[in-house]
Amino acid sequence: MPLPEPRSAKGATALERIVRYPAEAVLSFDFDGTLAPIVSDPRDARAYPGVTAELQRLAPLVGRLVIITGRPAEVAVEYGALDSVENILVLGHYGLERWEDGRVTAPGTPPGVALVREELPGLLRKAQAPEGVAIEDKGRSLAVHTRRAPDPDSALDALRVPLAALAQRAGLTVEPGRRVIELRPDGMDKGAALNLTVADHRGEHTAVLYAGDDLGDLPAFDAVDRLAAEGTPGITVCSGSDEVATLAERADLVVDGPPGVAGLLTALREEITAAAG
Template sequence: MPLPTPGSEQGAAALDRIVQRPADAVLSFDFDGTLAPIVSDPADARAYPGVTAELSRLAPLVGRLVIITGRPAAVAVEYGGLADVDGVLVLGHYGLERWEDGRVTAPEPPAGVALVREELPELLRKTGAHEGTAIEDKGRSLAVHTRRAADPDAALETLRIPLAALAQRAGLTVEPGRRVIELRPAGMDKGAALAGVAADAGDGAAVLYAGDDLGDLAAFEAVERLREKGLPGITVCSGSDEVAELAARADLVVDGPPGIADLLAALREAIEDR
């Protein structure tokens, strides 16, 4: 299976560097919408067929394999079958949680999370949230999903201002996404998480980051900053018809999680055949 061709010279150079020097590579991926298809109920999300097997094959070939997700780290491990991927690092809650070798480490959530947990149901009632709107309690953050509403985008728009006000009062930050608004602790994002992993990998590391949603823009920006310092980096968009901003910024756009699965297989074959 041939490797796809990135649309930028920098992306092409980084992909070639990863193939030629995989032991120096950091491969990092979002979970929902990238390794796993977006589904109506977040609890039903699972890795796309073949993805976990390809991650397992890639893991011993590369320097670092990382999953950076807004989910709790242990949930991403369970839903992705990642416990059997040797050496994988899973950074949950945008990097606040760290899962490695079967253990999760994380700071205590701020008091504002409990305040949101207490007040969110009544806020949805008072604002006339559309039928199908659902709360996802992630433990260290809470998300409001509208994907199951009759008009998901209108349902989300109804809630933007009230949720922003609640987040401000609770001292949390608002994380918009694909028919979801999350209220979460400030001070960490996927870009900062990726930059930390890249720094640990050393100056010779080439970095790949793949994502699908607005929360992944911070990681794309981290890759761009690394390139400004002379380090190879490539951004990959797991494309959809719901988010255009990420595709416009990406070096390479693939067709959702099936395209990511194909990219993993092609990258692994290219490394093995070099």
Template sequence: MTVSTPTTEDGRTGLHRIRTEPGRALLAFDFDGTLAPIVADPRDSRAHPGAVAALSALAVHVGRIAVVTGRPAGVAVEYGGLDAVPGLVVLGQYGRERWEDGRLTVPPAPAGVAEVRDALPGMLQDLGAPEGTWVEDKDHAIAVHTRRAADPEAALDLLRAPLADLAERAGLAVEPGRMVIELRPHGMDKGAALTALVGEVGAASVLYAGDDLGDLPAFAAVEELRATGIEGTKVCSGSTEVAELAERADLVVDGPDGLVDFLVELAGALDA
């Protein structure tokens, strides 16, 4: 069965290793924009209708399937129906949380998050944040969304510097995304989470698929792992909003629809 072909030699090598030695492969995915379409309100996000079936079909062949997301791990499992995927690991909050076999492990939230939580309402009011700006409290991180504002880009520009200042005072890092700015603890990123999981499962190859700026560290991790002999393929769930990821990808697919098609193709090839 034909599988979509990466445009880079490294990407093709990585995918070939996955196909020829699937039992030692780790396949990891972002959630929003990758396994789930982007929606105006993240609370309405749900997995693509074909995502769970495609992941389940792959799970019987590959060493491990993982989801690495900025969302709380339990929320991603609930919104995605991911508990139906055999052997799945979900690393939430950029790797701070872990869900596996129905068990959720969550460390204490950093103090700086509480400081931001208390300061944000007054700050947004003082700035005159436009209608449609809203705050998502992730317990271990705070995200400010502007997608529902009349001019999302202008709203994001208004908030960018003040949020960076607030993050610095609270000892947090700033993570930009698609019409969102997230304030979260330092040391939380998808690259570190992915690298640790590769080592844990003893993977010989890794595929990572994402759609946003927060996925760049995971792409960088794949590139670094290649230098250690672990083959890797970077897949971008393409969008018109974020070009940086597509430029680094070995394969670009057409959003969650295209990613699910690719996963179905890959599962079919492994079945064969």
């Protein structure tokens, strides 16, 4: 399978560096919408067929595999069967949780999360949220999904202001996404999480890849661009969809959703193996 060609010189440089020096490469991925298809009920999400197997094959070839997700780390591990992958780090709740070698470390949950948990059902009733709007309790954050509503986008728009007001009272931040609004603790995002990971693994020939699909991945795209400006080659990959155009406009490489990401993993492994002789 041929390796896709980035549309930027920056991305091409990073991809070439990854293939040439894979042992120093940091390959990082969002989970939902990137490694796993978006589904109506987030509890039904699972890694796209073949993705976990490709991660298993890539793991011994590269410096670090990292998953950075808004989900709890253990949930992403379960849904992606990621505990079968060596040399993988899973950062949950946008980097607040760290899963590695079967253990999770995380700070305490701020009291604002309990406030949101208590008040959110009443807020949805008062806002007359339509049938199909659902609350996802992630433990350290809560998300409101409108994907199953009759008009998901209108339902999301109607909830933006009251949810932002609740988040402000609770001392939390609002994280918009694909037909979802999440209320979560501040102080960490995917860009900061990626920066910390790269700092732990930076070497003479380090290069970085980050793949995502949603607005919450923009801070990671920003981090890759800053790293590239500072001399560490980086490539941003958009797992494309018809729901979010912003990432596609920013990305060095756009692939066709999780199937395209799976194909990229295969092509990258094959190029690395061929380059090694």
